Amino acid sequence: MKNLLSMEHLSNEEIMSILDRAQHFENGKEPILKRAYNVANIFFEPSTRTKTSFEMAERRLGCTVIPFDAEFSSTTKGETLYDTVRTLEMIGIDAVVIRDKEDEYYNELLEGIGCAVINAGDGAGQHPSQCLLDLYTIRKEFGEFEGLNITIVGDISHSRVAKSNATALQRLGANIRFLCPPAWAGDFEAAHSWDEVLEDSDVIMLLRIQHERHSVSKNFSKESYHEEYGLTVEREKLMKKNAIIMHPAPVNRDVEIADALVECERSRIFQQVRNGVYTRMAILETILKGRD
Numbered sequence: 001m002k003n004l005l006s007m008e009h010l011s012n013e014e015i016m017s018i019l020d021r022a023q024h025f026e027n028g029k030e031p032i033l034k035r036a037y038n039v040a041n042i043f044f045e046p047s048t049r050t051k052t053s054f055e056m057a058e059r060r061l062g063c064t065v066i067p068f069d070a071e072f073s074s075t076t077k078g079e080t081l082y083d084t085v086r087t088l089e090m091i092g093i094d095a096v097v098i099r100d101k102e103d104e105y106y107n108e109l110l111e112g113i114g115c116a117v118i119n120a121g122d123g124a125g126q127h128p129s130q131c132l133l134d135l136y137t138i139r140k141e142f143g144e145f146e147g148l149n150i151t152i153v154g155d156i157s158h159s160r161v162a163k164s165n166a167t168a169l170q171r172l173g174a175n176i177r178f179l180c181p182p183a184w185a186g187d188f189e190a191a192h193s194w195d196e197v198l199e200d201s202d203v204i205m206l207l208r209i210q211h212e213r214h215s216v217s218k219n220f221s222k223e224s225y226h227e228e229y230g231l232t233v234e235r236e237k238l239m240k241k242n243a244i245i246m247h248p249a250p251v252n253r254d255v256e257i258a259d260a261l262v263e264c265e266r267s268r269i270f271q272q273v274r275n276g277v278y279t280r281m282a283i284l285e286t287i288l289k290g291r292d
């Protein structure tokens with residue numbers, strides 16, 4: 001694996017290999033990298049989890065993390081992404097982790113760039129490292145994906161997490177359902193109400209409303225969205241025994257999920273964050289070891 005750009009490029013075997021390696025790291029075992037690789041994290045959109053988690057993973061793998069501040073980079077003077085990455089490559093960077101607001105920004109890096117590219121989120125396109133940590137979290141819980149009912153709720157059409165997870169989980173045998181306001185379903189067919197999906201879901205995966213990707217604001221107050229599409233305290237009581245709640249975060253409490261449920265027994269929201277470090281170690285190791 002040279003790059004990680006989209007879940008559509010990964011075979012089921014490659015996915016399972018990364019999840020196994022994440023488990024290896026969670027078990028406290030060592031990486032197999034032969035040298036200290038140089039990595040830069042290039043984020044043109046805000047991030048708390050993904051950026052910090054990649055940096056923690058890089059440090060645990062013994063990489064040298066070269067600081068890159070998008071706001072003070074020469075991209076603000078008009079330098080292209082290609083020229084930025086090519087420049088970093090010439091300076092000695094082995095891998096770049098990139099988040100950008102453009103869908104498929106990575107297409108301009110496919111020719112002529114020698115360093116590895118890891119997609120940390122492209123617009124409303126894909127978020128493969130989030131997807132892999134979500135898969136790791138689900139596999140830890142249920143052991144397999146085949147036959148699981150997984151319901152993704154919220155701003156589906158603007159969510160890269162929804163697309164990456166739908167692609168991968170369907171291929172791994174899970175039954176994926178969507179629940180969202182009709183205008184946010186995109187190409188997916190969505191359920192009409194919680195009644196159709198609540199009681200038989202093994203996983204309820206909630207999504208934040210991606211206001212930054214909406215061209216027009218929708219007619220929802222926080223309260224009305226929570227009432228119609230949020231996971232309320234009353235709805236949680238109807239969930240199946242052993243069913244879990246997931247959310248890629250950041251969470252808007254009392255909008256997509258009731259404040260009281262964020263750290264309830266069923267919630268895996270903060271475990272997802274922890275699992276992200278092991279999963280990103282596995283992603284980086286898989287890619288970097290191919291450069292030895």
Ligand code: CP
Nearest residue numbers: 047048049050248249
């Ligand atoms: N889940 C996720 O991508 O969070 P950040 O935007 O904080 O990285």
